[in-house]
Amino acid sequence: MDSVQVRPAREEDLPSAERASAVLFFEADQSSRRVSEPEVQPRSESGSKQWIERMRFYLETDPAGCWVAVDAGEDNGVIGFAISQNRGRVWYLATYGVLTRYQGRGIGRRLMDAALAHADGRPGLFSSSVHPGATRRYRRAGFLLHPQMRMVGTVDRSTLPVVKGLREGRPEDLDWMDRLDGRIRGAGHGPDHAYMLDRLRLVVSEDLRRPGYAYVDDEENRAVLLAAAEPRTAQDLLWEALAASRGDTLVNCITTANHWAVDVGLAARLDIGQEGYLALRGMPEPAPYLASGHFL
Structure with a gap:
């Protein structure tokens, strides 16, 4: 038994x-x-x-x-x-x-x-490993497996541009951030935003005609979730996260719809590699968007 x-x-x-x-x-x-x-x-x-x-x-x-x-x-x-x-x-x-x-x-x-x-x-999403048994199970459950890339290394600080139009995030930003999430991934993060705000640095766009945000983990030395209404704002946010990094950093969960992140990483002299899948069911590939491994 x-x-x-x-x-x-x-x-x-x-x-x-x-x-x-x-x-x-x-x-x-x-x-x-x-x-x-x-x-x-x-x-x-x-x-x-x-x-x-x-x-x-x-x-x-x-x-x-x-x-x-x-x-x-x-x-x-x-x-x-x-x-x-x-x-x-x-x-x-x-x-x-x-x-x-x-x-x-x-x-x-x-x-x-x-x-x-x-x-x-x-509709659902999650970050998947390349384990053959797991990916077989996900596909049979109706998930599309979108290959992900990651970029690692130490930022060449001579490549950092001057980024303007960003500020530190505040609790009152969470409402518009949830609305932006709804446009990009079908629903807001809801209580996840308050959880992350208590533990991570939040950077947001000043101009809400071009909304965007990024959470930056100072301990892990990287951006852990990024969403924007258009690629230029997304790139500014990622550059800000890279500027705050010290030593080795990581940009991950990059799908093919988010090559704006590849362009930033290559310009910063990071190395590119493959990394699992973003599994999606009943929803399009989110972009401009870098998913969180924990809160997607």
Whole structure:
């Protein structure tokens, strides 16, 4: 008899789920690491705390989208998870995975089925790895897999242009930002914006005839979510994020509809490479837009 149960996540599952996530994604990063890139490091203590904090936010905001797989033979430890959220008319998958030794037993399918049932037919998106079994499951669920690129390296500061027309974001900006999200991806980020604003630097366009915003993570040294009404504003925002970087930086989740970001990265002397897929169902490819790995 299978000892694995798939059930709604609870707050007491979070430490065990974090440990499973840390192991799973460390292994995935090791297997996909390019020779030219730094050695992969295990998740830090602060990173583990941030992961648990973020999962707690999802549980508080939309608990019906949060699922775990637990093994009774492992003292009910979490061995898989699918954390999804509904935001208005859009569903997104924040994180998903099954420990390697449990893969191939249908556990991932059961978790994904539970998360997709929560979507209730909504258009959806998430960032996907290149894992063959996972991508097969996503495609069978009706998702189009849009190849993504990433750009890494240290910015050549002699290339930085003078950027005008931007300012620091404020809580009163969140309403128009949600409306911009609706134009680009079909629905706003809602409570995700307030969560990010408390933890990240927000830069916005001064001219709301050309709206745009970018969240910048000073610890990770990169932009983590960017949206704009047109490519010129998007490029200004990305240049601002790159200007704030120190040492190695990363621009990721670049789909083919967002070559404006490729142009900025190449001009800044970053190196380009491939990185998984943006999985989309029932919605066009968002642009100008760089998705967040956590909040899409």
